[in-house]
Every structure is written in structure tokens, then in C-alpha cells.
Amino acid sequence: MLRRAIFVLLLLWLPSTLFAKTSSTTITVVDSRGQHQLPATPIRVAALNWDVAEQVLALGVTPIAMPDINGYREWVMQPKVPDSVMDIGSRVEPNFQRLATLKPDVIIIASPQLDLLPRLEKIAPVLFYQTYSEHHDNARAAIDNFRLIAQLLDRETQAEQRLTQMQHSIATMRQQLAQAYQGKLPTVTTFRFASMTSIYQFGDNSTAQYALSLLGISAAIEQAPTQWGVKQKRLKELRHVGDGIALYFEPFAQQQQLSTSVMWNAFPFVRHHKMNSVKPAWNYGGAVSIEYMAAALTESLLAIAPIPPSSLPQNESEQNQ
Numbered sequence: 001m002l003r004r005a006i007f008v009l010l011l012l013w014l015p016s017t018l019f020a021k022t023s024s025t026t027i028t029v030v031d032s033r034g035q036h037q038l039p040a041t042p043i044r045v046a047a048l049n050w051d052v053a054e055q056v057l058a059l060g061v062t063p064i065a066m067p068d069i070n071g072y073r074e075w076v077m078q079p080k081v082p083d084s085v086m087d088i089g090s091r092v093e094p095n096f097q098r099l100a101t102l103k104p105d106v107i108i109i110a111s112p113q114l115d116l117l118p119r120l121e122k123i124a125p126v127l128f129y130q131t132y133s134e135h136h137d138n139a140r141a142a143i144d145n146f147r148l149i150a151q152l153l154d155r156e157t158q159a160e161q162r163l164t165q166m167q168h169s170i171a172t173m174r175q176q177l178a179q180a181y182q183g184k185l186p187t188v189t190t191f192r193f194a195s196m197t198s199i200y201q202f203g204d205n206s207t208a209q210y211a212l213s214l215l216g217i218s219a220a221i222e223q224a225p226t227q228w229g230v231k232q233k234r235l236k237e238l239r240h241v242g243d244g245i246a247l248y249f250e251p252f253a254q255q256q257q258l259s260t261s262v263m264w265n266a267f268p269f270v271r272h273h274k275m276n277s278v279k280p281a282w283n284y285g286g287a288v289s290i291e292y293m294a295a296a297l298t299e300s301l302l303a304i305a306p307i308p309p310s311s312l313p314q315n316e317s318e319q320n321q
Contacts, residue, residue, distance in 0.1 A: 029152045032130040032145075041154045042105035046124070049091055049110035050076050051131050055146050055286040056108065057081065058162060059155040064102050067091045076282040078292050099123055108149070127152065132284065134227040139210035139290060146287035166291040173298040174215045180305035187220035187244035188212055188301070190278070193252045196261060197235050205229035207283045211294040220244025228284060238267055246275040247300055249283075276300045 025040050046065040047053035053066040057079040065086040066072070072081060086102060089095040091112050096119060099107070104124045109117065111130055120126045129145040132138050143163065150159030177185060190208040191199040202208040203223020212219070220241045223231060238246055246269045255277070258264050269275045281296040282289050302308075 029127065030148055031127040033128055036125070036127065038106065038125055038152075040105075042152065044103065044105045045153070046088070046099060046102065046104040046107045048088075048094055048107060048113045048116075048120075050282070051142070051284060051286045051289075052108045052110050052129055052145075052149065053081075054079060054282075054289060055129075055149045056153070058146070058286065058288045059150055059153055059158050061153050061155065064104060065099060067094055075280065076285060076289075077280065079288070096120075096123070106152070131286065132228055134205065134225060138205045138229060139207065142207075142285070142290070143287045162288065166288065169291055170211075170214050170294050173294055177215055177217075177298060177301060177305070180302050180307045182306060185215075185217050186274070186301075187218050187242075188247060188297075189220040189238070189241050189244060190247045190249065190297070191238075192249045193254070194232060196254055196257060197263070199233055199235055199238070199248075200230050201233050201237070202230050202283060207285065207289055207293050208281075208297070211290055211297055214290070215294060215298065220246070230283070235263060238269075241267070241269050243268075244274070245269060245301070245304070247278050247297065248275075249278045250280050252277075273304060276304050 027038050027041060029036050029038055045056055045061060045063045047056050047063045048067055050066075050068075050072050053063060053072065054076060056063050062082050063085055065088045066081070067088055068090055069081050069085060069087045086098070088099050088102075094113075094116070099120075100123045107120050107124050107126045109120065109126060109128050111132060113120070114128060117126055117128065129148065131141045131145055133141070146163070147156070147159055150156045189201065190206075190212070191201040194200055201221065201223060203219065203221070203225070205225035205227075206229025209219060209229065221237075221244075246267070264270060267275075278296050278300040281293045283293070285292075
């Protein structure tokens with residue numbers, strides 16, 4: 001009788017124990033839609049947009065899949081994509097069959113893939129992180145999403161270390177610029193050429209303008225925020241740069257033709273050598289793109305500064321070497 005009683009008690013106790021064990025492995029995560037439950041911290045991560053792929057890579061996690069890797073390597077470049085990552089097509093038309101065969105634990109998307117969500121949910125749980133919107137501060141959203149993705153991947157410590165590193169790096173750049181411009185930082189406008197007669201100008205809500213603000217630099221041309229922080233304009237609108245500096249991002253296929261462009265050479269900033277190109281930097285990335293953008297802008301501005309970089313005083317560690 002005693003053995004039977006013990007057996008019955010075990011039967012009553014066992015299911016609740018199993019349930020508690022299962023629930024303890026469940027994690028609660030947050031994306032731009034709200035809270036979600038996942039069975040465990042995902043290991044096999046598919047990142048379907050470049051900005052979220054950048055965030056995952058910056059956390060030291062290699063995704064199993066992402067779109068248009070060659071395009072990422074040309075336009076985004078950093079962090080580098082390991083060769084083990086599977087290319088699953090374009091950002092707006094991924095290869096669903098190939099993605100399904102990879103059996104991801106989670107699929108991370110951004111705004112360009114939002115309409116694909118119902119189809120993607122048939123493959124794996126989907127989390128949506130919206131960085132670019134005219135209704136919020138894009139740079140702040142990029143940093144917030146970086147932290148949320150870090151929570152998802154159990155990389156919160158790494159995220160905070162990376163953000164601290166970024167703050168220190170940008171503070172150093174700001175000091176270099178203040179020295180090179182003798183404490184009188186110029187106003188700056190940034191843009192990409194669309195053609196020889198039109199541009200994409202970056203303004204409020206752009207990574208470029210946010211990076212400039214962290215460097216202590218104001219806009220030469222005020223521009224209201226948009227979803228992507230950019231507006232297409234006629235080239236002649238750059239006349240409003242005034243005494244400021246104009247910086248344009250590479251690549252530009254017709255760059256060599258600028259030297260013979262009558263309109264381009266008529267601008268005061270061209271005649272007074274207050275313009276420069278900027279090496280490729282991605283304007284639509286995640287949190288770490290802010291640092292990469294700041295570094296590219298700093299390099300370009302130092303190259304045309306009143307005091308050249310080679311003449312700047314060395315820091316203490318360099319002097320002791």
C-alpha cells in the first residue's frame with residue numbers, strides 16, 4: 001500500500017515539474033511590435049535587412065543567412081560578413097525555400113520586409129525592429145534596437161561595451177577636429193550625387209547629421225526630418241551652404257567630370273577648397289554605423305582643415321614612445 005501511495009504521488013508531481021522546467025527556458029523578448037515568447041535564446045539567426053545584420057555581427061554573432069551579401073560588402077562594409085553566411089537573395093525578395101532549409105531559430109526583419117511577415121512566420125518566429133521612421137529619432141532607435149537585439153541574443157554585456165567604445169572613439173575624433181579647426185568648427189552639409197545635376201542631401205534624422213552633431217558640428221543647410229533623413233534636390237540648392245563645408249559620399253561614377261562642371265566650380269565652397277569627398281559610409285545602418293560614419297567624416301574634414309593632421313600635437317602615449 002505504501003509503495004502504491006508513493007507511486008500515485010509521483011504521478012501527480014511529475015507533470016507540474018516538467019511544466020516548470022519547460023517554462024523556465026522560455027525567454028521574453030521585445031521588438032517594435034511588443035513582447036514575444038521564444039523557447040530559448042536563439043542560436044541560428046537569419047537577418048533579412050542590412051541594418052539588423054550589422055547589429056547582429058557587431059554583437060559577435062554570425063548569422064546563418066542574410067540578403068545580398070555582395071551589396072553589403074560594397075555599401076555597408078563593416079562589420080565584415082564571414083564566408084560561412086548564406087546569401088538568400090535580395091532584401092525585398094528573399095529565397096524562402098533556401099531560408100527554410102537552413103532551419104533558423106529566429107528571423108530578424110526591418111521595415112522593407114514587414115509585408116513578408118506572414119510568409120516568414122511559417123518558417124520560424126519573426127522579430128521586427130524598425131529603425132527608420134519619420135515619427136522618431138532614427139539614431140536613438142538604432143541604439144535602442146541594438147540593445148534589444150543584444151537582449152534577444154544574450155549579448156547585453158557586449159552591447160554596452162561596444163556602445164562605450166563608440167562614445168570614447170567619437171570623443172577623440174571631436175577633440176581632433178577642435179584642434180585642427182582651432183576651436184572654430186565649420187558648419188557642414190553632406191550629400192550623395194544622384195547625377196551631375198541632382199543630389200541626395202542628408203539632414204535631420206540621418207546618420208550623417210547625427211554623427212556630425214556628436215562631433216560638435218552643425219548643419220550648413222537645415223533640413224527637416226524624413227523617414228530616411230534624406231531628400232533629393234537639384235545640385236544648385238548647394239548654394240545655401242554659404243561659408244560652410246560641403247562633403248559628398250563616394251562612390252560617384254562621374255567623379256572625374258566634376259573638375260569640368262561649370263555649375264560645380266561656380267560654388268564658393270569649391271573655389272575656396274571647402275569641400276571634400278568622404279569614403280563610402282552607410283547612411284542607413286544600425287548603431288555602430290554611427291561610429292563608422294563619424295570616422296569617415298572626421299577623416300574627410302581633417303584633410304581640408306586649417307591645421308593638417310600631421311601638425312596636430314601628439315597625445316601623451318605617442319610622445320612617450
